[in-house]
Amino acid sequence: MTLYIPDDIVAEIKHTADIVDIVSESVRLKKTGRNYVGLCPFHSEKTPSFTVSADKQIFHCFGCGEGGDVFRFVMKHQGLDFTEAVVTLARRYGVRLPSEGNRSPKDKTMSERQQLRSVNSLAMDFFKSHLREGPGSEKAARYLAGRGISSDVIEEFHLGYAPAGWDNLAGFLAKKGVPLGFAEKAGLVVKKNSGTGYYDRFRDRIIFPIMDISNRVIGFGGRVLDDSLPKYLNSPETPLYHKGRSLYGLSVTKNICRQSGEVFITEGYMDFLALYGSGIKNVVATLGTALTVGHVRALKGFVEKAILVFDSDEAGMKAARRSIDVFNSEKGLSLFILVLPKGHDPDSYVREKGTSAFKELAATAQEPVFFLLESAIRNYGLSVDGKIKTVSEVAEYLAAVEDSVARSLYVKEVAERLGIEERAMLEKVRLAAARQSQQARRRPGGVFEVGGEDNGPDDDVDEVARAYSIEYRMELQIIAMMLHVPEMICEIEEKNVLDFFTNDFLKSIGNIIVTHRAGLENRSADIVELVDNDAGKRIITALFVGDELSNWTEEGCRNLINRFMTSRARRSDNLTQMIKAAEENHDDRLLDELLKAKGAIARQNRMMSAKSSSEL
Numbered sequence: 040m041t042l043y044i045p046d047d048i049v050a051e052i053k054h055t056a057d058i059v060d061i062v063s064e065s066v067r068l069k070k071t072g073r074n075y076v077g078l079c080p081f082h083s084e085k086t087p088s089f090t091v092s093a094d095k096q097i098f099h100c101f102g103c104g105e106g107g108d109v110f111r112f113v114m115k116h117q118g119l120d121f122t123e124a125v126v127t128l129a130r131r132y133g134v135r136l137p138s139e140g141n142r143s144p145k146d147k148t149m150s151e152r153q154q155l156r157s158v159n160s161l162a163m164d165f166f167k168s169h170l171r172e173g174p175g176s177e178k179a180a181r182y183l184a185g186r187g188i189s190s191d192v193i194e195e196f197h198l199g200y201a202p203a204g205w206d207n208l209a210g211f212l213a214k215k216g217v218p219l220g221f222a223e224k225a226g227l228v229v230k231k232n233s234g235t236g237y238y239d240r241f242r243d244r245i246i247f248p249i250m251d252i253s254n255r256v257i258g259f260g261g262r263v264l265d266d267s268l269p270k271y272l273n274s275p276e277t278p279l280y281h282k283g284r285s286l287y288g289l290s291v292t293k294n295i296c297r298q299s300g301e302v303f304i305t306e307g308y309m310d311f312l313a314l315y316g317s318g319i320k321n322v323v324a325t326l327g328t329a330l331t332v333g334h335v336r337a338l339k340g341f342v343e344k345a346i347l348v349f350d351s352d353e354a355g356m357k358a359a360r361r362s363i364d365v366f367n368s369e370k371g372l373s374l375f376i377l378v379l380p381k382g383h384d385p386d387s388y389v390r391e392k393g394t395s396a397f398k399e400l401a402a403t404a405q406e407p408v409f410f411l412l413e414s415a416i417r418n419y420g421l422s423v424d425g426k427i428k429t430v431s432e433v434a435e436y437l438a439a440v441e442d443s444v445a446r447s448l449y450v451k452e453v454a455e456r457l458g459i460e461e462r463a464m465l466e467k468v469r470l471a472a473a474r475q476s477q478q479a480r481r482r483p484g485g486v487f488e489v490g491g492e493d494n495g496p497d498d499d500v501d502e503v504a505r506a507y508s509i510e511y512r513m514e515l516q517i518i519a520m521m522l523h524v525p526e527m528i529c530e531i532e533e534k535n536v537l538d539f540f541t542n543d544f545l546k547s548i549g550n551i552i553v554t555h556r557a558g559l560e561n562r563s564a565d566i567v568e569l570v571d572n573d574a575g576k577r578i579i580t581a582l583f584v585g586d587e588l589s590n591w592t593e594e595g596c597r598n599l600i601n602r603f604m605t606s607r608a609r610r611s612d613n614l615t616q617m618i619k620a621a622e623e624n625h626d627d628r629l630l631d632e633l634l635k636a637k638g639a640i641a642r643q644n645r646m647m648s649a650k651s652s653s654e655l
């Protein structure tokens with residue numbers, strides 16, 4: 040942490056921020072009972088297992104195990120560190136952060152990501168001002184006007200112009216005291232091949248700043264004003280900018296997307312701006328890259344339906360087919376494909392035919408299966424041979440459709456369209472499904488491989504999985520009890536219950552709870568902060584939101600403790616033998632542990648017999 044933020048400010052933000060609000064900005068939540076559920080933004084799923092508790096102000100996903108408080112969510116979701124998450128939430132809720140002057144000198148250094156952001160924002164201002172005035176600005180403005188982009192849209196999306204010449208931006212940044220090596224890291228300048236120094240990456244191009252979901256500039260796209268190549272040039276991957284995750288325009292259109300429940304996905308910013316400018320505002324663009332799982336995941340939080348808009352040329356058709364595969368691997372969004380008439384892109388179509396014509400056309404967008412069917416028929420024709428090829432292509436797709444009702448409806452329609460027997464089509468689908476599942480079995484890694492670049496270390500997954508196995512169930516229940524019924528912590532402590540835990544990990548969590556129990560009665564969710572590892576945080580959040588674990592009666596609590604202690608005492612039958620062995624081996628540490636356990640068992644047995652005699 041490089042920027043010092045006092046604890047009381049962190050606490051203030053935590054108490055002001057509402058996790059349901061924050062999560063709702065990117066995940067569509069539905070209320071069920073005490074909690075809210077939605078599709079997890081951190082793993083692929085079709086049925087919601089991502090749970091948010093308003094009472095506890097935490098989230099937990101029963102699918103992938105991710106969980107934590109509002110800071111954790113913002114960090115994980117926006118790829119920020121803790122300080123950045125605090126700053127983001129502070130801004131959002133109007134909590135005042137200490138000003139520059141109040142920080143100690145060593146805290147004045149910003150994190151690299153913060154520095155990259157401020158360099159980007161300097162560059163954005165530079166490009167914007169050069170669209171307003173200076174050499175080439177008139178030409179650039181004329182170009183944008185010629186493409187029908189209004190001054191409002193230019194303003195809203197911070198469009199700019201990178202003047203011709205090799206070192207305009209480099210010179211500007213150097214004057215502002217930005218080391219050019221750092222500007223290179225931001226992707227703004229490029230090191231010269233020969234000699235020393237740097238030159239501007241973007242020259243004589245219209246500039247489209249690329250924003251993150253919080254509308255902070257993370258990269259740039261540049262388009263030439265004539266026919267020179269490359270037509271489009273984007274920032275390289277930087278610590279801030281990942282093209283596989285960034286969607287152009289989403290920071291501006293996210294609320295409109297959410298309201299309409301559907302989004303148009305175009306292939307570039309010019310198409311985006313054309314649709315947006317014509318009043319079709321539920322739109323985003325991928326940035327010179329095919330649609331990725333990361334894109335789909337980002338959209339899942341805002342819409343139920345995505346309409347991919349493609350040109351009808353070869354490249355467009357290929358991109359459409361690839362996108363269908365991506366959607367198949369990432370569930371939770373229904374996909375439609377809109378192919379524009381020959382010779383049109385969204386920009387030309389909407390400008391020539393108008394907004395309502397585009398909307399009418401959009402209503403004819405096809406489900407993937409029918410898109411594949413029609414494009415196969417176009418390719419192969421309706422001869423016997425053509426039909427055979429078409430059937431096998433479409434069968435591949437249908438085999439991957441999980442919903443059996445949908446699948447059988449598709450089979451019926453496809454068979455009808457091709458004039459073949461439904462049974463024959465079904466048989467093809469079955470064969471394709473068998474082959475696919477065989478391939479899936481052969482693939483290493485299995486389910487954890489699917490879009491798993493952010494799944495974190497396997498240890499965490501193991502830890503969560505182990506915690507749910509039968510053997511640890513009881514210990515887990517005791518931890519849950521300590522969280523839900525803090526009054527029982529005294530008894531846990533008196534009986535040294537934690538000493539008998541076989542899972543050291545749960546034991547350490549238990550000890551943290553015992554140490555911090557004073558605060559637990561008021562804000563139990565604060566305990567999440569005190570556990571310093573992610574696996575522990577996840578277990579705790581899981582226990583907090585787990586409904587089946589939260590109906591505690593006093594009697595139930597006592598029963599649990601006694602059941603646990605007796606099972607452990609029974610296990611200690613061979614304790615004496617083990618102690619003897621440890622003595623012979625001079626294993627002092629083990630001996631010490633065993634003697635402690637023996638003492639605890641003896642105390643426990645005394646207590647239990649005292650209890651049972653008093654009950655008589």
Ligand SMILES: [Zn+2]
Nearest residue numbers: 079082100103
């Ligand atoms: Zn998840």
